[in-house]
Amino acid sequence: SLFGLPDQAPHEQVLLAADPETGLRAILAVHSTARGPAFGGCRFWSYDNELAALNDALRLSQGMSLKNALANLPFGGGKAVIIKPAGDFDRPALFAAFGRAVQSLNGAYITAEDVGTTTADMKGMMATTQYVSGIPREGAFGGDPSPKTAFGVFVSIDEGVRRVMGRDSLEGVRVALQGLGAVGWHLAEYLHKAGAKLVVADVNAEKVSRAQAEFGATAVSVSDILGADVDVVAPCALGAVLNSTTIPALRARLIAGAANNQLATAADGDALQARGITYLPDYLVNAGGIISVAREFRGEGEETAVMNEVAQIRGRVSELLDRIKTSGQTPAREADAWARSLLVKPAKA
Ligand code: NAD
Structure with missing residues (x-):
């Protein structure tokens, strides 16, 4: 409809x-x-x-x-x-x-x-509307939201790895990155610095070569990235990549990435759960960019404060993993219900 x-x-x-x-x-x-x-x-x-x-x-x-x-x-x-x-x-x-x-x-x-x-x-x-954000501003906070999105995804992966895999750091954790664009590249930088081993794919061969050179990443084809032999898959390219064709081939235990609408259907979230794979919902982990442009729009942006606000995504990932223990729901269905319960005017934000 x-x-x-x-x-x-x-x-x-x-x-x-x-x-x-x-x-x-x-x-x-x-x-x-x-x-x-x-x-x-x-x-x-x-x-x-x-x-x-x-x-x-x-x-x-x-x-x-x-x-x-x-x-x-x-x-x-x-x-x-x-x-x-x-x-x-x-x-x-x-x-x-x-x-x-x-x-x-x-x-x-x-x-x-x-x-x-x-x-x-x-x-x-800005010449035709005042309702626009994400603008580099001289002497003021603003601009490209992608690095903030990447930071939010990074803290989510870090928290997910601790909670789901029982590891105490990302050192040696294998992460497959689908897409090395604005978000994927910054995410690769964060992960590399934290000691993760990267497996990457992008339709743009030049980005892949750069990731091999800068991060010692292993390159695989775009058709093999989701099924790579890794601990974590981070979809950072397209939507609907988690579907009935790709889910049976996944080998990771955790999925967390920037791409919007990663699940093709709600049933695909159930299929991931049935395979023992923890999916951290995209709209929970990739909110760093909207936090950045929203604070910029309200004139409340300041680099450290915004990064701290983005870092709070870690706590929400942790809360979601607690909630599913109690409810027995999948992370996707639990996050959906949680978010819908918040679709009311906030008292203060
Ligand atoms: P982008 O266009 O800069 O990057 C996408 C990358 O994916 C490109 O390098 C492209 O070559 C690559 N790609 C395309 N098809 C591919 C395929 N089949 N396999 C592997 N790689 C492929 O976009 P972005 O800003 O990095 O955003 C990535 C995703 O994250 C999008 O789904 C976007 O909606 C979502 N997202 C982005 C932000 C943000 O702040 N930019 C915020 C929230 C969500």
């Missing part, structure tokens, strides 16, 4: 924005404003068809509601996707038009970077 994904609350509003002059075709999805204005990035992507783009916007925006709630941010969940024009286009003009669409929602939705968008795109959009 267009009026709600299975088992999820319906969206409050979804805007289809088209601007023939610039080629803009965008979908702005406001899932929930129960906690505050809907906040979430803008994806710039080529889709097979418009319904695939709509589905992405709906799934990503409801994920943002859960992410922002668990991160205790005073924001609801939203997300936008811009369908990449097939031919030539004027990028600044296209993003200016997108900014006008964001502005037309009068603050119900605040945008920032996501896959395919850059700090320069966000900066340019």
Whole structure:
């Protein structure tokens, strides 16, 4: 149904924005404003068809509601996707038009970077909307959220390894990284410094060679990365990578990564549990970036304070692992219920 994904609350509003002059075709999805204005990035992507783009916007925006709630941010969940024009286009003009669409929602939705968008795109959009974040600011906190996302995933893996595998550090722990992009690369740096052994794959061969040179990483093909012989898998590329085809081949005991919507379906979370694999839900572990752009937007950003706030993701991972012991639920279903219980206006955040 267009009026709600299975088992999820319906969206409050979804805007289809088209601007023939610039080629803009965008979908702005406001899932929930129960906690505050809907906040979430803008994806710039080529889709097979418009319904695939709509589905992405709906799934990503409801994920943002859960992410922002668990991160205790005073924001609801939203997300936008811009369908990449097939031919030539004027990028600044296209993003200016997108900014006008964001502005037309009068603050119900605040945008920032996501896959395919850059700090320069966000900066340019300031001319057409005030509801944008993730902007490098002279003398003030702001900019690329990816390093903060990577830090949150790192502390989550560290906590997961301690709790699930009983290890007291990441020294010698084998981690497979799917994707060495903005988040994956920073995550590789953190893991390498902590003594983890990296196995990596990316469709971009140059990034793989750099990881081999800088981190002594072992390279495997993109088709073999999820089934690599490792302790931890960190999906940092695409969504829906945990599915009925990939789950039987997994050899890791722990999954924790940055990619949004890693589970293809809720049943895939159950399938992981049945195989004895602990899955730390993406929207719990990858909230570092939204914490960063949210604090920046509110003018409350300061590097150390934001890093400390991101570090609190470790405690929430620990709480989730405690909760599942009591409830007997899978981590995915427990996190979902926990986040939904928080979809109300926060007293203070
Ligand atoms: P990115 O585009 O910078 O990096 C993605 C990387 O994955 C690229 O290097 C790309 O070449 C690689 N890749 C693509 N297909 C692949 C495949 N089949 N196998 C292996 N590698 C492949 O994106 P990013 O900002 O690093 O984000 C990664 C994921 O994390 C996305 O799903 C994004 O939505 C999610 N995420 C990012 C942030 C953030 O702060 N950037 C925050 C939350 C969630």
